[in-house]
Amino acid sequence: MVQQLEVENLTFQHDQRLNSKTLSNVSFTVQKGEWLAIIGHNGSGKSTLAQLLVGLLVPENGQISADGLIMTEDTKWEIRRKIGLVFQNPENQFIGSTVQDDVAFGLENLNMSYNEMKIRVDEALEMVNMTRFRFHEPTNLSGGQMQRVAIAGALALKPSILLLDEAFVMLDPLSRKDLLETLENLKITEDLTIISITHDVNETAVSDRVLVMESGEVVNSGSPEEIFLAEQAIDPPFAEQLRRDLMAKGRSVPETYMTEREMLGWLCK
Numbered sequence: 412m413v414q415q416l417e418v419e420n421l422t423f424q425h426d427q428r429l430n431s432k433t434l435s436n437v438s439f440t441v442q443k444g445e446w447l448a449i450i451g452h453n454g455s456g457k458s459t460l461a462q463l464l465v466g467l468l469v470p471e472n473g474q475i476s477a478d479g480l481i482m483t484e485d486t487k488w489e490i491r492r493k494i495g496l497v498f499q500n501p502e503n504q505f506i507g508s509t510v511q512d513d514v515a516f517g518l519e520n521l522n523m524s525y526n527e528m529k530i531r532v533d534e535a536l537e538m539v540n541m542t543r544f545r546f547h548e549p550t551n552l553s554g555g556q557m558q559r560v561a562i563a564g565a566l567a568l569k570p571s572i573l574l575l576d577e578a579f580v581m582l583d584p585l586s587r588k589d590l591l592e593t594l595e596n597l598k599i600t601e602d603l604t605i606i607s608i609t610h611d612v613n614e615t616a617v618s619d620r621v622l623v624m625e626s627g628e629v630v631n632s633g634s635p636e637e638i639f640l641a642e643q644a645i646d647p648p649f650a651e652q653l654r655r656d657l658m659a660k661g662r663s664v665p666e667t668y669m670t671e672r673e674m675l676g677w678l679c680k
């Protein structure tokens with residue numbers, strides 16, 4: 412397996428007057444093509460971690476490397492190009508007057524030919540199913556469509572990693588579900604590595620591995636199944652909750668954790 416991101420003993424403090432660190436000795440790795448979900452209560456340090464990963468903040472201690480490149484003042488721009496960051500408010504990220512201008516924006520500083528740029532924009536719009544909106548004004552789109560365009564803008568830069576910081580929080584449940592399916596497909600077809608910072612159980616459930624943060628530390632990590640079983644404070648996804656409810660009612664249900672697909676298959680049988 413190829414190690415795409417390596418975070419070692421990351422320590423950071425926003426406010427030097429405070430005794431406790433915002434992040435203490437955070438370490439983890441992400442493999443190529445893996446989907447890592449980072450969860451934790453408000454204020455546990457998830458967004459601070461995201462800002463460190465793209466070099467917007469500088470750690471007090473510790474090291475970040477992406478594709479084997481260690482983050483320093485000199486390499487941070489190169490690393491930032493490897494990590495496509497999408498935030499929660501897509502409308503704050505729009506610059507272009509049409510969807511395609513917006514997706515092309517990040518490419519304009521890369522000294523790329525018009526043809527290459529056009530190919531990248533076409534591919535990125537196709538990946539998020541937004542080709543038919545290419546001449547629309549981004550601000551007239553729905554929340555889900557805006558977030559798709561923001562993701563296309565990040566994908567056009569061909570990042571090694573897509574980093575989503577609460578990127579679905581403003582979306583309605585249907586748009587969330589649609590976009591999650593799109594990302595699940597892209598992970599497979601493009602071997603895309605995804606890191607998603609989230610409070611959403613469904614987003615957590617589709618990941619390969621979950622990191623749980625508390626007061627600036629990583630306190631647990633494991634498969635979604637392990638984490639939903641171990642962390643009682645976290646509500647499990649719908650299918651697993653249904654399995655537990657049926658079991659509590661004395662129904663004969665499978666004894667192991669079930670994903671939505673597994674539950675559907677079992678119910679159909």
Ligand SMILES: Nc1ncnc2c1ncn2[C@@H]1O[C@H](COP(=O)(O)OP(=O)(O)OP(=O)(O)O)[C@@H](O)[C@H]1O
Nearest residue numbers: 425426433451452453454455456457458459460577
């Ligand atoms: N710019 C800042 N200056 C000072 N303190 C900050 C700053 N940004 C965040 N903090 C503090 O650092 C801690 C971690 O915040 P952070 O936003 O990283 O947590 P989070 O897990 O992303 O929370 P949420 O889920 O609410 O987004 C919090 O106590 C927060 O108040």
